[in-house]
Amino acid sequence: MQVEQTALPGVLVLTPRRFGDHRGFFSESWNKRVLAEAAGIEPEFVQDNHSLSREGGTVRGLHFQSPPHAQGKLVRCGRGRLYDVAVDARKGSPTFGQWVGAELSFENGRQLWVPAGFLHGFATREPDTEIVYKCTDYYVPECDGAVRWDSPSIGIDWGVAGTPVLSEKDAAAPDFADFDSPFTWEGGQ
Ligand SMILES: Cc1cn([C@H]2C[C@H](O)[C@@H](COP(=O)(O)OP(=O)(O)O[C@H]3O[C@H](C)C(=O)[C@H](O)[C@H]3O)O2)c(=O)[nH]c1=O
Numbered sequence: 001m002q003v004e005q006t007a008l009p010g011v012l013v014l015t016p017r018r019f020g021d022h023r024g025f026f027s028e029s030w031n032k033r034v035l036a037e038a039a040g041i042e043p044e045f046v047q048d049n050h051s052l053s054r055e056g057g058t059v060r061g062l063h064f065q066s067p068p069h070a071q072g073k074l075v076r077c078g079r080g081r082l083y084d085v086a087v088d089a090r091k092g093s094p095t096f097g098q099w100v101g102a103e104l105s106f107e108n109g110r111q112l113w114v115p116a117g118f119l120h121g122f123a124t125r126e127p128d129t130e131i132v133y134k135c136t137d138y139y140v141p142e143c144d145g146a147v148r149w150d151s152p153s154i155g156i157d158w159g160v161a162g163t164p165v166l167s168e169k170d171a172a173a174p175d176f177a178d179f180d181s182p183f184t185w186e187g188g189q
Pocket residue numbers: 049051060061063064073120121122138139167169
């Protein structure tokens with residue numbers, strides 16, 4: 001598995017190996033031991049998520065779950081193409097409020113590791129794009145939160161022309177500047 005650091009320490013781009021043959025390909029999309037040995041992370045996943053976005057130019061995010069149910073996410077694109085984004089929301093972090101993005105697609109097989117303490121969102125680049133991701137905690141609606149996708153104080157370049165397709169929740173989310181993050185940087189990475 002190829003491991004790439006990003007500008008946000010702790011956020012990784014992972015590319016599992018693909019074994020191609022005349023039928024297509026095989027890939028271990030997640031292997032606990034390989035993740036520990038190659039990337040030095042040992043998340044305990046408890047829930048897999050899968051969503052389909054019918055239109056290109058759909059944005060889902062920026063989302064998080066607050067402690068004690070903060071979620072780390074291992075994200076990949078099952079069909080189509082998307083731009084996946086992580087934002088450091090940990091108070092006191094040297095990279096607080098900074099973001100990174102990576103294009104994930106069925107074709108490139110790339111994944112993004114988004115640790116707990118980071119906001120997560122994505123923009124679809126094609127119709128009928130499917131995202132699948134493993135989470136380190138269960139869905140707890142009372143802890144589910146959102147920040148505006150286009151918060152000027154973050155300044156994410158989503159690569160989306162005009163207003164994206166949004167849920168009502170995302171359209172009404174507060175700006176990052178007005179967001180009292182529940183996350184605190186614990187030093188180290
Ligand atoms: C997240 C989640 C949602 N739901 C239910 C709640 C709603 O009735 C319905 C749609 O939920 P929502 O509109 O929050 O779905 P997304 O906009 O795709 O939200 C997700 O998108 C961003 C990119 C994320 O990283 C999060 O996992 C998550 O916030 O699924 C569940 O039953 N379990 C869950 O884990």
